[in-house]
Amino acid sequence: MLIKIALHSLASRRTTALITVFSIAICLFVLLGIGHIRQEAKHSFSQAVSGVDLIVGPRTGQLNLLLYSVFRLGGATNNIDWHSFQTLAKKPDVAWAIPLSLGDSHRGYPVLGTTDAYFQHFRYGHQQPLGFAEGEPFEQPFDVVIGAEVASQLNYRIGESLVLAHGMAATSFSLHRDSPFQVTGILKPTGTPVDRTLHINLKDLDSIHRDWQSGTRVATHQHTNPGQEQDLEPDSVTAILIGVNNRLSTFRLQREINRYPDEPLMAILPGVALSELWQLMSWVEKTLGFIALLVLFASLLGLATMLLSTLQQRQREIALLRILGLRPLTLLMLLELEALLLVAAGAVVAVGLLKGALTVAGPMLGERYGLFLSDQIITVTTLNALGLAFVTTFVIALIPAISAYRRGLHSGLENH
Numbered sequence: 001m002l003i004k005i006a007l008h009s010l011a012s013r014r015t016t017a018l019i020t021v022f023s024i025a026i027c028l029f030v031l032l033g034i035g036h037i038r039q040e041a042k043h044s045f046s047q048a049v050s051g052v053d054l055i056v057g058p059r060t061g062q063l064n065l066l067l068y069s070v071f072r073l074g075g076a077t078n079n080i081d082w083h084s085f086q087t088l089a090k091k092p093d094v095a096w097a098i099p100l101s102l103g104d105s106h107r108g109y110p111v112l113g114t115t116d117a118y119f120q121h122f123r124y125g126h127q128q129p130l131g132f133a134e135g136e137p138f139e140q141p142f143d144v145v146i147g148a149e150v151a152s153q154l155n156y157r158i159g160e161s162l163v164l165a166h167g168m169a170a171t172s173f174s175l176h177r178d179s180p181f182q183v184t185g186i187l188k189p190t191g192t193p194v195d196r197t198l199h200i201n202l203k204d205l206d207s208i209h210r211d212w213q214s215g216t217r218v219a220t221h222q223h224t225n226p227g228q229e230q231d232l233e234p235d236s237v238t239a240i241l242i243g244v245n246n247r248l249s250t251f252r253l254q255r256e257i258n259r260y261p262d263e264p265l266m267a268i269l270p271g272v273a274l275s276e277l278w279q280l281m282s283w284v285e286k287t288l289g290f291i292a293l294l295v296l297f298a299s300l301l302g303l304a305t306m307l308l309s310t311l312q313q314r315q316r317e318i319a320l321l322r323i324l325g326l327r328p329l330t331l332l333m334l335l336e337l338e339a340l341l342l343v344a345a346g347a348v349v350a351v352g353l354l355k356g357a358l359t360v361a362g363p364m365l366g367e368r369y370g371l372f373l374s375d376q377i378i379t380v381t382t383l384n385a386l387g388l389a390f391v392t393t394f395v396i397a398l399i400p401a402i403s404a405y406r407r408g409l410h411s412g413l414e415n416h
Contacts, residue, residue: 002330006337017342020306024346027299028389029353031292035381036354038285040373042278048192049241051123052270053250056080056088056240056257059264063280066273069100069239072110072193076102079236084262088240091256093249096121098241101205101234104164104176109150111164111198113205113234119145121243124192134158135185138201145185149195156183164198164208179208206234242267296389300396303339307400332401339397340390347386351377 010017049070057065058078067073079101089097098121101113112118119130119137135158138145146156156162160183166174181200189195244250250269257267358375 002334002337003341006334006341009334010338010341016306020303020342021345021349023302024299024343025349025353027296028347028350028386031296031385031389032350032354032377032382033357034288034292035385036358036377036379037373038288039379039381042285045278046274047125048274049123049270050125050127051121051243052241053244053247054242054254054257054267055270055273056242056265056267057238059266062266062268062273063277065239065266065268066270066277068102069241070193070270072102072112072197076238079238080240080265081236081263082234084260084265085237085240087262088242088257088260091253093244093246093253095243095245097243098122099202099234099237100239100241101202101236102238104166104205106150106162106164106198107154109147109154109196109198110193111200111205113200113202113237115202118199122194122241124190124194128190130190130194131188133186133188135183138184138199138204140184141201141207142179142181142204143184143201144181145187145199146183147187147195147197147199148189150198151186156186158183158186162198164200166209176208179204202234202237293388297392300343300389300393303342303393304396304399307335307339307397308403335401336394336397339393339401343389343393347389351382 055065055069057069058076058080060077064074064077068075085097085099088094096117098117099114100118102110104111104113116137122130124130132145133148133151135145144162150156161180162183163180164176166176181204187194242253244253254267254269257265354377355375358373358377362373362375
């Protein structure tokens with residue numbers, strides 16, 4: 001009965017009610033959108049590397065090692081000697097080891113020198129292996145496998161040639177023109193830094209730098225026999241990804257690497273480093289959440305203002321309800337119910353808008369920015385946000401509801 005009265009009352013003020021619903025919907029859309037993007041971004045960070053037990057690099061900060069080895073951000077302070085890599089890879093506790101060598105780029109995208117072990121053992125997300133949209137891993141000298149974003153943004157196809165640049169600058173005049181690479185594979189999208197990376201054989205990366213010192217070419221060397229170049233061993237690598245045979249041996253192996261006698265090395269646990277990274281960025285997350293809450297609060301204050309402004313126009317309606325026997329407390333509940341119905345309608349519209357926006361813009365965000373947003377928006381976070389909105393509405397709507405309650409009391413006294 002009370003719901004029917006509330007609906008009829010709102011219908012009589014449909015224009016104001018619709019504007020209020022639209023305002024609340026926009027605010028809830030912002031609140032839910034920020035919460036969803038924040039959650040999905042955190043999920044993307046944690047899914048960038050999976051199944052790697054240790055990341056090894058020269059001694060530096062834990063976050064620095066994580067950023068340049070996984071996210072291709074920043075750079076290493078030093079390299080790891082190739083002999084050290086071979087020694088670590090042969091340890092009994094090590095199931096597999098992936099060498100990573102960074103430092104070159106192509107039109108702003110990082111180049112990663114590695115081995116076949118990268119395509120065999122690297123995992124992302126929920127232990128998902130790398131898949132090929134086209135082509136196959138590098139087999140011949142000067143083959144290159146490119147990520148999905150590189151292929152999409154630069155319009156590369158299988159068989160095309162490209163030239164790498166020395167260094168990580170977006171624009172470089174130090175090009176390896178005498179060693180062009182041929183695209184042999186294009187990886188499927190992963191939503192990780194893999195999409196923005198060009199992958200070449202580690203020996204090829206070392207080969208094209210044989211005549212370079214301190215970022216400058218010092219001699220002319222012709223690659224007349226690529227097969228012979230493949231017999232050479234690299235001098236060093238930037239980092240190493242390690243998987244262990246038994247998880248219980250992870251900490252023991254980490255201590256061994258940190259005490260490695262031949263050169264100063266450090267081994268970090270990816271999960272611990274990712275947690276530290278997210279804690280470092282938590283202020284951004286909290287700031288966005290605070291802004292969204294302020295927007296919602298402002299909208300709900302507008303709702304309370306609308307209800308208060310209509311009370312003067314509804315005096316006759318309130319008097320009639322009192323004559324029909326509506327108690328002051330029931331009148332208070334009626335105002336609260338109207339406010340909650342408006343927020344409920346706004347929530348439905350907001351969820352629909354967010355769902356539609358994710359469906360339309362989701363593929364574009366994944367393709368252009370590597371940010372893959374799930375369209376499953378009904379999560380614990382979403383429900384908590386909606387619950388907070390309803391609780392806040394109930395509290396703020398007490399202002400006009402108590403005013404109506406008092407008017408109801410006065411009307412009752414006057415009737416007596």
